[in-house]
Amino acid sequence: TLMGATVKRVVVNDDLTINVDALVEAVRERPRMLLFSNPMNPVGSWLSGGDLSRVLDAVSDETLIVIDEAYAEYAEGDDYTSSLPYLSRRDRPWIVLRTFSKAFGLAGLRIGFGIVGDPELRALLDRVRTPFNANAMAQAAALAALADDEHLARVVALAMAERARVETFLKSKGLGVAPSRGNFLFFNCRQDASVFVEGLLRQGVIVKPWKQQGFDTYVRVSIGSASENDHFMAVLSELL
Ligand SMILES: Cc1ncc(COP(=O)(O)O)c(C=O)c1O
Numbered sequence: 001t002l003m004g005a006t007v008k009r010v011v012v013n014d015d016l017t018i019n020v021d022a023l024v025e026a027v028r029e030r031p032r033m034l035l036f037s038n039p040m041n042p043v044g045s046w047l048s049g050g051d052l053s054r055v056l057d058a059v060s061d062e063t064l065i066v067i068d069e070a071y072a073e074y075a076e077g078d079d080y081t082s083s084l085p086y087l088s089r090r091d092r093p094w095i096v097l098r099t100f101s102k103a104f105g106l107a108g109l110r111i112g113f114g115i116v117g118d119p120e121l122r123a124l125l126d127r128v129r130t131p132f133n134a135n136a137m138a139q140a141a142a143l144a145a146l147a148d149d150e151h152l153a154r155v156v157a158l159a160m161a162e163r164a165r166v167e168t169f170l171k172s173k174g175l176g177v178a179p180s181r182g183n184f185l186f187f188n189c190r191q192d193a194s195v196f197v198e199g200l201l202r203q204g205v206i207v208k209p210w211k212q213q214g215f216d217t218y219v220r221v222s223i224g225s226a227s228e229n230d231h232f233m234a235v236l237s238e239l240l
Contacts (some may be wrong), residue, residue: 002118003209005032005033008021008026008031009027009068010023010026012034012043012045015178016045016118016178016179017045017179018040018045018051018187020045020047020051020055023036023055023073023156024054024058027058027059027060027063028058030062030063031063032062032063032064033063033064033065033066034055034059034063034064034066035066035068035071035094036063036067036068037067037068037070037071037183038052038067038068038072038075038083039071039072039074039075039080039180039182040182041070041071041182041184042184042186042188042204042210042220043178043180043183043186044178044179044180044181044184044185045178045180046064046079046080046180046181048077048079048080048081049079049080049081049206050211051085052081052086053086056083056086056087056090056217057141061092062167064084064094064095064121064129065087065090065092065093065094065095066094066095066097067087067094067095067096067097068097069082069096070082070097070098070099070101070112071102071181071182071183072098072121073101073102073103073104073152073156073184074102074103074156074159074160074181074182075181075182076160077181079183082096082214083096084096084115087117089106089156090117091117091118091120092117092118093120093121094116094117094118094208095097095115095117095121095203096115097113097114098112098113098114098115099111099112100138100142100145100192102183103152103155103156103159103183104142104146104152105145105155106138106141106142107133109135109136109137109138109141109142110147111134111138111139111142113142114224115157115217120140123156126187128213129200134179142223150162150163158225158226159183159223162226162229163180163183163185163222163223165229166185166221166223166229166233167180167185168230169233170185170187173236173237173240175187175188175189175190176188181225182192183222183223184220184221184222184223185211185220185221186210187217187218187219187221188217188218189217189219190217191217192216192217193209193210193211193216193217193218193219194209194216195209196209196219197209197219199235199239200235200236200239203231203235203238204231204235205214205231205232205235207219207220207221207222207232208220208221213229
């Protein structure tokens, strides 16, 4: 938007899964850039390996592919796959984005990375980034985090188990919840989300209300520790 681009959005299906046909159709219009997150924020839905290759196969050489995999660590499961194996076979420019803000818990350090298929594209990015854009402490922490597989596995296992527990709870309250492979759940609170989140906030729970047309009864809640989730569920029960 800053660069004056026209943004064409692809809306999700009614069941909040990604509309793969619409995505393929949009890509066939040969945009300058295709940008999406997988798993997708704010809903948590994801593209299976098959659907991902369908979309990527439809991309023409004129389109730069940018896939944000901020939540990849949480997405483990039969039908999720990183785009890297697909993209590494392409000789046209692509970027995969990863962050240390989510599963690695380093959001405050502002560090992430991009995997770039094309050296020329990498040089272009180098030209526009600010000097020293990732500070030395953040880089040291990121390297330590990457080396600590055990911690990552523990954090992800906890988040996945808690996600399932909170999802079951929300469903038991009769609330529609989108299937999620992120560290959050997107659910229909069946009332004005902005008012609903005020009630949660009064009890110390900060969640994000959705304001887009058609989604203004939806709320996204991040998965926290077991006790934080217990607190959220207790407050939500009260509010309902
Ligand atoms: C899709 C997506 N990408 C990236 C991020 C994280 O961004 P950053 O690395 O700037 O903290 C988020 C966090 O909200 C996100 O939802």
